[in-house]
Amino acid sequence: MPTKFDFLSPGIQINEIDESVLPADVVQPGPIIIGRTPKGPAMKPVRINTLADYINVFGAPNPGGSSRTGDVWRDGPGSTAPTYASYAAQSWLASQTTGITVVRLAGEEVSSGPTGRRAGWTLSGSGANQADASNSVAYGLFIVPSGSLDETGCLAAVVYANEGSLALSGTTPAGSAVEQAVTLVANTGPDYEFKLQVYDNAGSKIGDDISINFNRNSDNYIRKALNTNPILTNNDTVAIVHSDYTKTYWVGETFTRFLTDTVSNGNTGKCYGMLAPLQQEGGTSETQWANRQMGMKVAKSGMVISDKGTEQKDLFRIALLHEGEQPQKDIMIAIEEIKAPVNPLSSNFGTFKPKGLDPI
Numbered sequence: 304m305p306t307k308f309d310f311l312s313p314g315i316q317i318n319e320i321d322e323s324v325l326p327a328d329v330v331q332p333g334p335i336i337i338g339r340t341p342k343g344p345a346m347k348p349v350r351i352n353t354l355a356d357y358i359n360v361f362g363a364p365n366p367g368g369s370s371r372t373g374d375v376w377r378d379g380p381g382s383t384a385p386t387y388a389s390y391a392a393q394s395w396l397a398s399q400t401t402g403i404t405v406v407r408l409a410g411e412e413v414s415s416g417p418t419g420r421r422a423g424w425t426l427s428g429s430g431a432n433q434a435d436a437s438n439s440v441a442y443g444l445f446i447v448p449s450g451s452l453d454e455t456g457c458l459a460a461v462v463y464a465n466e467g468s469l470a471l472s473g474t475t476p477a478g479s480a481v482e483q484a485v486t487l488v489a490n491t492g493p494d495y496e497f498k499l500q501v502y503d504n505a506g507s508k509i510g511d512d513i514s515i516n517f518n519r520n521s522d523n524y525i526r527k528a529l530n531t532n533p534i535l536t537n538n539d540t541v542a543i544v545h546s547d548y549t550k551t552y553w554v555g556e557t558f559t560r561f562l563t564d565t566v567s568n569g570n571t572g573k574c575y576g577m578l579a580p581l582q583q584e585g586g587t588s589e590t591q592w593a594n595r596q597m598g599m600k601v602a603k604s605g606m607v608i609s610d611k612g613t614e615q616k617d618l619f620r621i622a623l624l625h626e627g628e629q630p631q632k633d634i635m636i637a638i639e640e641i642k643a644p645v646n647p648l649s650s651n652f653g654t655f656k657p658k659g660l661d662p663i
Contacts, residue, residue, distance in 0.1 A: 333401035338388025338408060339381060341365065342629040345409035345599050352402035357392050361405060362629070364389035375532040376555055379628065383534060409626055412598025426465060426593035440580040441555070441593035442469050442484065446495055448566050449476075449573040457565040459495065459517065460525055461555040461581065463593055465536035469552060471578055472498040472512050484578035494518035495562065495569040497576045499529070501552060509551065517559045517569075529554045599626040604636050 335348070341362035343349070351357045367385035370378035388405070395403055410422025426439045441463050447456030462469060473488035475481055481488060482500055491498055496516035501509045515525040522528070534540075535550040566574055581592035604621040623630050640656040 331401040333403045334391075334395060335404045335406065336388050336392050336395075337406045338391075339384075339386055340389055340405075340407045341379075341381065341386070342627060342633075343405075343407045343625055345407045345626040346411060348404045348406050350402060351392070351396070351405055354393060354396040357389075357396060357403075357405070361389065361392075361407060362386075364393055373531075374526055375534065376553060377531070377632075383532075409599040410597075421596045422598045423596040425591070425596050426463060439464055439466050439593075440582055440591070442578045443581045443592070444497075444576055444578055446562060446566050446569060446574055446576045447487075448568050449489070449575060455565060457562055458558060459562045459576075460557040461592065462499075462529065462552055462578075463533070463555055464552045465533075465550075467501065467503045467509070467551045468506075469578055470500045470502065471576055472500050476575065484580075487575040487577050490569065490574050490576065492516065493571050494521060494523075495566070495574060495576070496523065503551065517557075517562055519559065525557055526554060601626055602628070602630045607638070 343361035349360065351360065365382060365384075365386045367383055370382040372378055375383060388407075392403055392405060412422060426441065441461055443458050444460040444462065445456055446459045448454040468484070470483045471486070471488040472482045473480075473491055476487055476489070488497065490496055491514070494516035496514060498512040499515055500512055503509055513528055514523045515528045516523045518524055530550040530553045532550070533553045535548055536553060538549055563570065568574060582594075602623045602625070606617045606620045609616050609618055621636050623634075638655050640654075642654050644653050
């Protein structure tokens with residue numbers, strides 16, 4: 304600041320005029336940390352200054368070893384491996400010296416080159432029919448009521464066979480005993496219970512029949528009775544550690560609530576199930592449910608549509624800023640207080656109130 308000086312000699316006074324400019328504080332860049340994280344913007348640098356901000360954007364560090372619930376398909380295969388980048392970020396930010404720049408790794412789409420090096424994964428089976436012993440495909444378990452032919456059933460679960468094949472064991476509607484797929488088989492007990500058989504590539508049965516049902520409190524609940532860890536189908540890694548841990552299949556999606564709402568009599572009465580490959584024989588990769596070779600994508604909701612007779616239109620959808628599947632596990636989007644227009648014959652539209660983004 305300018306300072307008024309004392310007299311140096313009689314009649315002379317000196318005033319200082321400060322014309323200097325103080326330089327801005329230089330922000331230390333800190334390290335660049337690159338690696339996997341559960342969530343957050345992918346393949347782009349993000350500046351983070353505190354550990355709280357890091358956890359909010361990219362998620363907490365994960366020690367690996369096992370998934371949070373033991374259901375690896377739902378928790379994500381990445382939940383079983385340590386997130387070394389997150390631990391490095393935690394250690395550095397704890398020092399409170401500088402911030403960091405984080406680059407989250409995720410799969411990018413590849414437009415050319417060998418398909419084996421593209422992001423994602425796929426099963427290689429042809430999905431021909433049950434006669435094919437090596438029928439490596441995604442099987443859909445369809446369940447229908449035992450009434451008339453016009454009853455409505457639904458897709459209850461998806462089981463991925465990395466090798467060999469799958470079948471249901473039981474009786475057909477005509478009373479014949481069967482052990483195969485693509486055939487209606489009666490349930491063997493309440494709670495939509497069926498017996499599943501697993502075969503190897505030679506067509507030999509692996510172990511005993513597995514009883515599965517859709518009662519979450521039962522030991523035979525499909526997500527308890529069957530393997531849910533895709534990693535256990537990788538013989539190149541798992542068999543080296545312990546060959547008894549290897550599996551030839553895993554359970555993916557299950558739709559228990561939709562099943563109980565659609566096929567209500569399966570809780571205590573009779574129903575029928577059928578395993579069918581979820582792909583078109585001889586079709587393209589786009590028709591194969593088990594083809595997940597795709598790059599990272601931003602999570603999006605379904606389209607909100609208008610309901611105005613022939614003028615029905617797509618209105619909007621919610622798109623998140625982060626890539627990956629974690630947001631759909633943590634966030635629920637809802638609309639409430641839907642009100643019809645005051646005068647439906649006029650051009651007035653109804654109204655609604657967004658509920659926002661709430662944790663599940």
